Amino acid sequence: MDYTEQHKKRLSAMPWLYYRLKPKHLTWARPWQEDIQQTLMALETVTIGKNVFIAPSAQIFAEPGRDIIIGDNSYIAGDATLHGPIRIGSHVSINHHATLDGGSAGIDIADHCRLAAYSHLYAFNHGLAAGRPICEQPVTSQGIRLERDVWLGSHCGVTDGVTLHEGAVAGMSCVVTRDVAPYTIVAGNPARPIDQREA
Template structure:
């Protein structure tokens, strides 16, 4: 798992760093790929970039096995992309803020097809408005995020949700389509209150 990389003991780092450097060297040979320092990219990850569709990874980014990334995508520092995540930036791109976690199997697509009933689906125009995900966000397993969406800083998207419209800062959203069910900014106070109630009832 990607997070194991950052916890390696020095003796194992001596073995692992040259192996990881070879993987990243192959990716850096592609003109449109930029990789920051101390990143981890699983050898089974599939990363595709091309002119005008770059992939930019900040420092300490991890990309898990069988993740699929097609630019334009920019991942800020300390972003983790878990196994089997699928991200396609379309034309407008995907931007992910620092410290965000994207769990296994999430699907993030910054493009969409037309649905004109007078035309077959294969001939429909493709449009792309882009996706922006803020910093310190948790995208849980199996989440879908559609084109044109902005997810605010510190938000949480629950497992299996499909996000079709903007998510405010600190919001917790769930469901299909996703809707606000709470605020992450309230969670610390709630834990403190629960702890206090338990102490009182037990005393």
């Protein structure tokens, strides 16, 4: 029985396993990834580093001027949706069903960041003035920045204009509406500091 298709599904849901594959599985997995990535780079303004994994069900949209850059040894799991401009560092994990929209100012994700399943980052916002529908309001974009070694828990949301500084952690289902200091753990809606990471 050929388990290759089942392995592809497993890797798409849990892409960290790609980096633990035995040589016999790499004989099909590497060409599979090469094909996915070459096709993506031909269709979108995407730059992909070395040893990257991108699930075939990931939705990656990068029109000219909305480039997406993916650093070495990073992975994007199944059903994640990315719309540039987005700059992703090295050793970054974006897990399944995460949604990132760079607006016009962009999303910057530094090395070693972890974005858990269903996390969502929107680097834009609509005006809220009364007297006209939301769809007619002006759109603003300040950008979002995740510094090195930031971890976003499952279902965490990050709003436009926020920086999570080095080593920050945002708990499951929190909504981060303001900057988070280095090595600070936040939780809740809106997210508030609850602890510090200790060395």
